[in-house]
Amino acid sequence: MRESRSGKHKRRWGNLTYTTRVTAAFALVSAMTALVAFGVLSFVWEQHFQTYTRENMQRIASTTASAIGSKYEQSNDWYNGALTPASSASELSNGVGVQVLDSAGAILYDDSRTTDSAEQISLAPTSKDSMAQATIYANGQEVGTVRVWVYGSSTLLTQADQEFRNKSYQAMVFSTALAVVLALFLGFVFARGLVQPIRRIAKAAKSFGDGNLSARTELHGDDEIAKLGETFDAMAESVEKDRQLERRLTTDVAHELRTPLMAIQSTVEAMVDGVFAADQERLETVNSEVQRLSRLVDAILKLSRLENRSVSTNMQIVNVGDLIQSIVSTHEAFVADSGLELRYSADPDVYVYGDPDLIRQATANFISNAVRYTPEGHITVTVSKGDENAAIAVADTGIGLSPEEAKMVFSRFWRADAGRNRAQGGLGVGLSLVKEIADIHEGWVRVEGEKGVGSTFTMYIPLFSEERVKSYKQRMKRSFEAHNEEAESGEEPR
Secondary structure (H helix, E strand, C coil), rough: CCHHHHHHHHHHHCCCCHHHHHHHHHHHHHHHHHHHHHHHHHHHHHHHHHHHHHHHHHHHHHHHHHHHHHHHHHHHHHHHHHHHHHHHHHHHHCCCCEEEEECCCCCEEECCCCCCCCCCCCCCCCCCCHHEEEEEEEEEEEEEEEEEECCCCCCCCHHHCCCCCCHHHHHHHHHHHHHHHHHHHHHHHHHHHHHHHHHHHHHHHHHHHCCCCCCCCCCCCCCHHHHHHHHHHHHHHHHHHHHHHHHHHHHHHHHHHHHHHHHHHHHHHHHHHCCCCCCCCHHHHHHHHHHHHHHHHHHHHHHHHHHHCCCCCEEEEEEEEHHHHHHHHHHHHHHCCCCEEEEEEEEEEEEEEEEEHHHHHHHHHHHHHHCCCCEEEEEEEEEEEEEEEEEEEEECCCCCCCHHHHHCCCCCCCCCCHCCCCCHHHCCCCHHHHHHHHHHHEEEEEEEEECCCEEEEEEEEEECCCCHHHHHHHHHHHHHHHHHHHHHCCCCCC
């Protein structure tokens, strides 16, 4: 039963808006603080106030006793003006009773005695805690006692003192209520200011989830919520770009596949209809398009595996100069058949930690791309050693490219307009493969060029060092563990 009630309370609290909960929390904390402060202050105030009133009454008693003693020394008689100070004290202090006793305890003066009855009754309190008293001295001897009290108060509080105390407590209660109200207001303002950016993030997230990939929070600042908004905007920007690339990829793949398929279909249909003879020439046309389809599919699969990091790598210490020298040697005949000259130069002792097969493939793609877009001239392959990176560059004297084209050249299926002749055999994914290979080696790619002059494609790979090898192995271990966790949870590896 208690658990049921507790669950209901939790649900009710959870159903409240964040603004309401923060405002209520502010009010609750303020009320608790005010109540604690009120309790402590009341206790301390009461103690000090009672001490003050008792000391005040004691001061009246002492002053009256001193005045009576002086009068008594002059007349040596109680009823010859010695009791005048007692009467004056009673008249000056409203609500205060005064009683004077001689040394034997006989009452000499008592302003509380009733006068409307035969037997006068004193209203003086019997408890010493309810009165203040002082000894009367005359000529150095004790001759009597003065007692002072407050009518109707055992704590010696006069009516003025009681009114002051009550007003003090009223002021405390008012201050407490005002503090709670101010806390409610400040809590509401604070909650509204805090919730507003959260609502913007929620609104943008909902719009983004509904398909509006351009939705953004537009939050900026140094606080945590602003950072969250900026992170969301960066994520949304990345997702939007990926979705655009995905759409472009789908369109490009469909376009790339449709062209050879249409060529195959039209040739086969013509041979079936008897328009073309099924001779060697027609069969070679069909075979070339089939081979082109096969290369395209293989390239797409390879690119996908590199992007997903599902390709097993054989990382080792590689002498880049010797590796590229072997690639240049195997491409000399290919470049010469295209009417071009292949040149090569390399710095000595350029070592990296990488996969020789992938580096070989990236360089071969650079050379093939240069041959494809260089009608005449030469191609130069260089290997250089920098402070932290090795650079493999392939420069040509071909058609070149503009700054706008340089931004797109490593995208999938992109080719310069002047080079879109499929007879040259370009698939449009070779440079994308190079970029992925560079990423695997923690490197990057760069292209420089000018229209009609030529271009230079460069891949940078960090030089070999023990620290880099250790860092790479640790990263691969974490990636492998994450891959296993995804496989065990049934998720598709990314």
